[in-house]
Amino acid sequence: MDIATIIGLILGFGLILVSIMMGSGGLMPFVDIPSGMIVFGGATAATFINFPLKSVFGTFGVVLKCFLFKLPAPAETIAQFKAFAEVVRKDGLLALEEKAADVSDDFMRRGLESLVGGSSATEVSDMLETELGYIQSRHQGGKKMIDSMGAAAPAFGMIGTLIGLVQMLGALDDPSKIGGGMATALLTTLYGAIVANVCCIPLAGKLEARSAEETMVRELIIRGVALLGEGATPRAIEEQLVTFLAPKSRATESKQAA
Secondary structure (H helix, E strand, O other): OOHHHHHHHHHHHHHHHHHHHOOOOOOHHHOOHHHHHHHHHHHHHHHHHHOOHHHHHOHHHHHHOOOOOOOOOHHHHHHHHHHHHHHHHHHOHHHHHHHHHOOOOHHHHHHHHHHHOOOOHHHHHHHHHHHHHHHHHHHHHHHHHHHHHHHHHHHHHHHHHHHHHHHHHHOOOOHHHHHHHHHHHHHHHHHHHHHHHHHHHHHHHHHHHHHHHHHHHHHHHHHHHHHHHOOOOHHHHHHHHHHHOOHHHHHHHHHHHO
């Protein structure tokens, strides 16, 4: 569970709600169903037009990555590969078959199973690199979809503003209708700005950060599997894989190894 995303959303919406409630009119003047229909319905319609139906229905799963995201810790992954190297050095590559069955990460397990199955280090690296490329492509597609919704929401907010202004100007002879037109004009802009700047843009940024984290861990795994296939020693594997860590994390890893 990503607490930072939840805290950010609660803080963002909370501050907006508190500032509204501190005003004299309360919350109800900021609730307008036609404005919500224009912004939320319009952004959803634009997403259906921009992307295939299957991708749109997968948006929920994409957004969940901002909240539920778990990857093997790089330091733990390095320790795993050191242990695998010790097994290979002692009992041979085929001894990894039992160890691979206990690996929870599918990406790492496929690489180990391919090695045990007789594929060369180069072949396994190529296979995993191809899979990583498709993972990155899916991540970029999800981010692009959220970015598209973030761009569409303010645009439809502007459309709603224009609709409200037309309604207001068309009802100048009837003062009772001016308020409704003005509310639609202003609230659609507000709704569009909130959807874009509190939800879509930050979530797209979080997806990009998550993709970068996953890419780093996957590249570490690819390098680790390749080193196992090449028969590298546990020490050599640690020295090469630790380069994926930040300098501060490398120092911590070195102390633990010592």
